[in-house]
Amino acid sequence: MISKEIVRFAQKQGASIIKIEDLKSIRSMKKLWKRSDRNINSWAFFDLEEKLTYKAQLAELEVVKVNPFKTSQECSNCGNVVKKNRRGSLYTCSCGYKKNADVNASFVISTRSSNEEKAITAT
Secondary structure (H helix, E strand, O other), X not given: OHHHHHHHHXXXXXXXXXXXXXXXXXXXXXXXXOHHHHHHHHOOHHHHHHHHHHHHHHOOOEXXXXXXXXXXXXXXXXXXXXXXXEEOOEEEOXXXXXXXXXXXXXXXXXXXXXXXXXXXXXX
């Protein structure tokens, strides 16, 4: 249902591309996680990506993977990257910008483009 809602939201916004973090290396980072973050390893990233890609293709949308490096630490307003700006669910930057941390990260992801992007295009 989540993938269906993401596609529906993208269509409603008039988007042609859905950007997601490229999480292929997420499991190899588990030794760096705090104990409370380790349960994320059991989440089915691949399953969501597969369902999202399938449903996006049916809707003639493109799914693009972007580098996830420091998306939760970067300010979507000014681009400043400071680890301490994210405290739990709140992101507060020295530029005065405040937002839910996940919403801020999603804005950062939406602006990411690099030569590391991998497009999964609709056929």
